[in-house]
Amino acid sequence: MSSVASVHSLWTVAAELPGKIPAPRIEYGQLSPTLIVLGAAVVGVLIEALLPRRSRYYAQLLVSVVALAAAFAAVIGLAAGGFGSSKAGIAAMGAIAVDGPALFLQGTILLVSLVAVFTFAERRLDPAAHGNRVDSFAAQAAAVPGGEAEQAAVKAGFTTTEVFPIVLFAIGGMLVFPAANDLLTLFIALEVFSLPLYILCAVARRQRLLSQESAMKYFLLGAFSSAFLLFGIALLYGYAGTVTYAGIAEVIADGAKQIDPALAGTMGNDALLLIGAALVLMGLLFKVGAVPFHMWTPDVYQGAPTPVTGFMAAATKVAAFGALLRLLYVVLPGMRWDWRPVMWGVAIVTMLGGAIVAITQTDIKRLLAYSSIAHAGFILAGVIATSEDGISSVLFYLAAYSFVTLGAFAVVTLVRDAGGEATHLSKWAGLGRRSPLVAAVFAVFLLAFAGIPLTSGFAGKFAVFKAAAQSGAGWLVVVGVISSAIAAFFYIRVIVLMFFSEPKAEGPTVAVPSPLTTMAIAVGVVVTLALGLAPQYFLDLAGQAGVFVR
Amino acid sequence: MENLIALLVAAPLVGAALLLCGGKRLDRTGAWIGSLFAVASFAVAAVLFADMLGKSAEDRAVHQHLFSWIPVGGFQADVGFQLDQLSMTFVLLITGVGSLIHIYSIGYMEHDERRRRFFGYLNLFLAAMLLLVLADNYLLLYVGWEGVGLASYLLIGFWQHKPSAATAAKKAFLVNRVGDVGLSIAIMLMFTTFGTFAFGPVLAATGDTSEGKLTAIGLMLLLAACGKSAQVPLQSWLGDAMEGPTPVSALIHAATMVTAGVYLITRSGAIFNAAPDAQTAVVAVGAVTLLFGAIVGCAKDDIKKALAGSTMSQIGYMILAAGLGPIGYAFAIMHLVTHGFFKAGLFLGAGSVMHGMNDEVDMRHYGGLRKYMPVTFVTFGLGYLAIIGFPGLSGFFSKDKIIEAAFAKGGTEGWILGGAALLGAAITAFYMTRVMLMTFFGEKRWAETPGAAAPGQQVQHPHESPKVMTIPMIVLAVGSVFAGALFSVNEAFVTWLEPVTSFAHGHSPLSATAITASTIVVLLIGVGLAWQMYGRKPVPAVAPRGSLLTRAARRDLLQDDFNHIVLVRGGEHLTRTLVYLDHSVVDGAVNGTAASMGGLSGRLRQLQSGFVRSYAVQMLGGAAVLVAATLLMRGV
């Protein structure tokens, strides 16, 4: 441990001299958002253990909402306290950075999660089974689909209220992920938010086969990629002799000099650095769903319970891009000229790949999945900018995009027929005639995805492309524009379907949601339009949050 | 005084507006209202004429500037009028003949329920025509130019329910449009050359301009003239235009509109004077047309078409004269006026005949009508004598002068032109005599009672037309008798026009008397020939097959067939191919990209096989690529 401290003392700015046996100093205040959420998660577990079934749902909902709200308040407090800008610093013995980007992303994640929790708690959409309101999660995930156990569970009115603590854990991990200041924390955070997600994918009430399949695919591929990530970390550690971001950055910056000869064997061995960096990048690109590490996205998005899909699509992207940004801007700025071209390539194939494949999709959830891939490409364009504008534009885009996505998936949960959600596009024909309002709202989200002016999507797209163009990536912008033209095609297709095609006689019905989902959708619409009409305030926010601490 | 000029145009314009927007309540009185406005315009013209006579020759021209029309940078178009001797002549002709024909139409259109609109159109025509001859710049002239085109379109197609009429109207407008393009290009050339297109400056500046530019302008003007005045090669519309009511043919397609080309060339004399090549083109067109029209006129059995052919040829004379420069202008206009009288008269006569023969136009179904409609016979006869140039009548003076001037052109050119003119005179005499004989003489080729009708004969009850129709005919007849003589007493007409068109005595290789004599000789030959063919032996009720030339002439010397095959058919093919290309190529390209994008998408989807392990493979591959790329970047 001591030598760890000594290693820290070598390269970090915010660490004290090594004492005899230093007691680790934890800045609880600055870590409060994460701590609150994780604490709430533990409480949630206890609730599951101690409270009678029927009161669990309300208790869990209450705890989660309060916790998330409190955490968000804490983030605001920190930001107000200047921890985003002047007082930005490293906390928890260099493990976690508390700075502008971190706080901004944590704030976004918390808000998104809050809204997502509402959709989790929605239990008006499906007809009540045996007099018990049901939500979109299996009565008893462990029971075999269609087996007696499940029947019994349904009759008994079981509900998987565990999802609340589980999602809280995931959120906790996500909060840490973009703030992680050394590779170890990064890895742990990754696992902490991935594992709960694997579970959440598996617990859909309807179409459980798909749900379980998606969970397994997500799990295996996730674990596979995290193995690569870990190996990358190992190599970087071998290269730099440390896993703190600052430390690695130092070594990259000024090679192997002034380091004790013991390390000379591996120190500054570029092969280690490059391979390691590439593998770590791969781990993160997998999470953001960039081509060619995107295969899990459509399947998982389709199979997972729709509220979970919305949560994943929104929050995971935010967290993962946050981590990616920090890695590239804090750890690897020194090797900018190595990774930028590579990321160029990734961004291009991601934008085009996502857009093109989406054209021929027939399932709304898969369609949105591919669109999220395309958007990952757009965001990457901003990431590549390697400028303060780049950071802030990405932050803004993430905020804008996550709410649109959440809203869109929330709408998807409303369109239902006998077999649960009617996700096949053909069933959406003439929706605009049946319920103009819902169709109009969904159209707004689609237009935002397509980046039509006066929606948040346009502002975000403009921001990232502008940043990219200013950093001399003009042709990347052109590619981006072309692919968004392609993308526009399939968004329009859905609108055509909803408004201009005659409704089918046996078409789906639009369920009337409880205030929970209504609120989720409303928030989505409001944010979409607000960020579209008057983005300045949020751009300022993102702009102020545009500096990483190291 | 010059403020009255606008009134000339305004009066018929108001009439037109009134009649066209007035609605049904004007149906009864419409005819009279229309005629009233026409006569009013004539009255104004008379006043102005009197005023003009009062002034000295040099400052007879008066201008009225109304307002600035299109001011854009150097491009300054005004609405302004210029009334000088030339335009005065036209104004009198237009309003005078116009009024007469209005009155005539009251009777002729009596039974047509849409006559309110008819008179509206006639007034519209008067307004446009007056605008044409009164404009003080080419752009405003262009407005009148197309205005008369529109009026003629409306009037030719007046009986729209007849597809033939509608087609004829469309054809007339289109062919005219081709000419109009010439005019507009001429105006553009003027603008780029002189920076203006007002008569005054342009004609004043011809001195210091390259001949090439002037030639170009001249040729463009000639093109315009060809269109409007039915000169070869744009003559094909005039024959069909006879689909219109006869008064229309008399006014528009004989007396006034078709002569606008002559006006244009005379008005632009300064330009042509400075561009000999253009002049040559003009005389060539004139000579060819006068023969062309005459030949066509010989073959037609439709009385109006025959007269149309003659109109064509007479205007050919005028164009020829106008192309001769200062030695010709005055005579061109003079012939124009006399022709206005007798040709209008002839048409009205023909109309009267049709009126009496319930709209039968085929002369082979006429015959021996002289005792049934005496007035018509007399007036028509006088017109006939005038047009063939019977000594003493107006045609004699004007045409004779033109022939003389043609010879005076000098050189082989002069001989050719003069010869052509002479030959034309002979043919004129021939076909007019033919018309006369077939219509009024010989035994009648129709029956008064069904019983008496031989096969192929129609039952007719010919009768003289009402006063309201005959009186205008009489007036015109008088004009066609005396106008020429009147104009020629000590060259009154020439001196009258000289300040505008300028005048130079041509010196022809032949003496005037010789020419006069020769004209009379050819005249007699023509008449005699016609008498041989149509006077001596009876006229077959059905046209004989006739010689190759005859058949060609019946078909307007195949000019229409040429147009049809080359332009119409060709155009149809062109548009069809274009429509196809637009759909398959231009549009197809776009749809193609869309389709190929879809196909690409479909193929890329296959990568998403659903098998975890294939995903893993791709991820591994991706990782490998990523690593390799990163290494390559550093070149390790």
Add this chain to the structure above:
Amino acid sequence: MADFSFPLLTATAAVPAIGAVATAAVPAAKRTAAKWLALLFSLATFVLAVVIAVRFRPGAEGPYQLTESHAWIQDFGVRYELGVDGIAVALIALTALLIPFVILAGWHDADPLESASDSGSAAGSNSRWRPTQGFFALILAVEAMVILSFEATDVFLFYIFFEAMLIPMYFLIGGFGDRAGAHGEEQAATQRSYAAVKFLLYNLAGGLIMLAAVIGLYAVTADQLGSGTFSLQQIVEARTSGKLDFGTGTERLLFLGFFFAFAVKAPLWPLHTWLPNAMGESTSPVAVLITAVVDKVGTFAMLRFCLQLFPEASSWATPVILVLALISVIYGALLAVGQRDIKRLIAYASISHFGFIILGIFAMTTQGQSGATLYMVNHGISTAALMLVAGFLITRRGSRLIADYGGVQKVAPVLAGTFLIGGLATLSLPGLAPFISEFLVLVGTFSRYPVIGIIASVGIVLAALYVLVLYQRTMTGPVKAKVEGMPDLRARELVVVAPLIALLLFLGVYPKPLTDIVNPAVDHTLSVVDKKDPKPAVRVDAVPGAGRPGHAVHDQEVEAAK
């Protein structure tokens, strides 16, 4: 220079916007109320437009007047900057003028079909489904956006509305077809949505290409001026003062980006194929909206943005563009001749006319550009007249095919008459407004590019051909079976057509009010582009037109003749 006077320009755009919301809010049952409300708002807008025209001082210095300027998105260098020059005033007036007629003409177009209840029972029964309200609300929305894009002097602001206007247009085209489906409602619907999608994708693609250019513009300004800006005036000033200099290559790329979008919108050959579908499938008021109002934004933007932002590139691209425009003129006319469908015919005619407009813009002469501007206005009015009458005709007979008509003038003379006048305006007959603009364009083109001018004037003949053929086939000849008993124009329809025709006549005889407004703006544009009119070969001393020729001239004339 945010003056605290009444924000007239904003108001002019705001009124229809509010109107749109209000109309949309009218409950389903109160259909007629919605119509009147929409009409009312459109008229109010027209009043405001008139006020603008009155407040506008042609002589005043400075390119733009009635300017408003407020901060909007500093990070993007975007300001809410409005201002009008003569060209904008003319086009705003046109827009505000046409919309009431469009609404009036479309009075019954969006009434739910009697058969609607059984086709799509859900739609019939659903009380929240309010097509009529939607129709008029969308029209007003389009008006608001069009007006704003005419007023915007900030490139980004313009772009936003240039793009956003697509959405309401898209719904207007796809949502409301005329009831002339040759093969039944079902197929008509599919054709409609195809047309709508085509329209949207074409324009969206253009718009997105332009977006790239817009971003590029920002990058350049940010790079060279320190802070990125989209303010047209700032950029122009910076250019002229030499502070700003896109490299040749960059400028050309950016120009192409902008021009592409405008060429799609205009539409210029070969990017035109969306227009016939869109105009053919939509109801004739919407077709008027497309060709007479929305497309004008494209040509307007060429004048205001392409030329002023990228003068060098503009003159670099001129030859190609002129050729394309020329092709549009001839090609559009020829295809119009070949059409069997009345509305498609008019659409291709419009393509030909847009060719003329672009010709005039890029001839870079005062006559050309003033002519082009007048052309935008006149073409708006004349096409509106022709298209709306055609619409009345089509709704009577329920068919768009020319072959289904014949002898209409016998049963409905007034309709035929107005149709003829509209047609004559389309073939730009002297005395009617379009003649002036067309001739100006031709002269302007001719004076710099004689050959192109001459070839273009072939278009005049072709115009006559397709118009007269259309008139002959539909209106003249023996009366066709289904045409008998066709009612003549009703009062409402007359109210729509008569003013338009009156306007055509007035502007044809006395266009000076318009030219006075437009000329200064054109001069400014040309001064920015730094082009001068070619001088005539012979300078005639007597300044023509300035005063009457008078006696002096007359004397010269006599001498000349002597």
Add this chain to the structure above:
Amino acid sequence: MNPVYYLYLAALLFTIGAAGVLIRRNAIVVFMCIELMLNACNLAFVVFSRMHGNLDGQIIAFFTMVVAAAEVVVGLAIIVSIFRTRHTASVDDASLMKL
């Protein structure tokens, strides 16, 4: 002896693990292969820790083990539930969602 050899070993193990993931059908085995990869990483960490003479690597190794354990918990849960549903643990059978 030279610690670098252990690195080669680690790489080898990692590759074997990856290969196994691609080759084997049984979900359990695939999962085991992933565990193998993780352990390869551990080895690498420890070796580097030795080379650098600081303990970070070893600490990370411990963390990794914990994470691996957690993954086992979740992973097995999912795999088992699928097995009970489908009566097979073959990853290839779970391919309902595709394209």
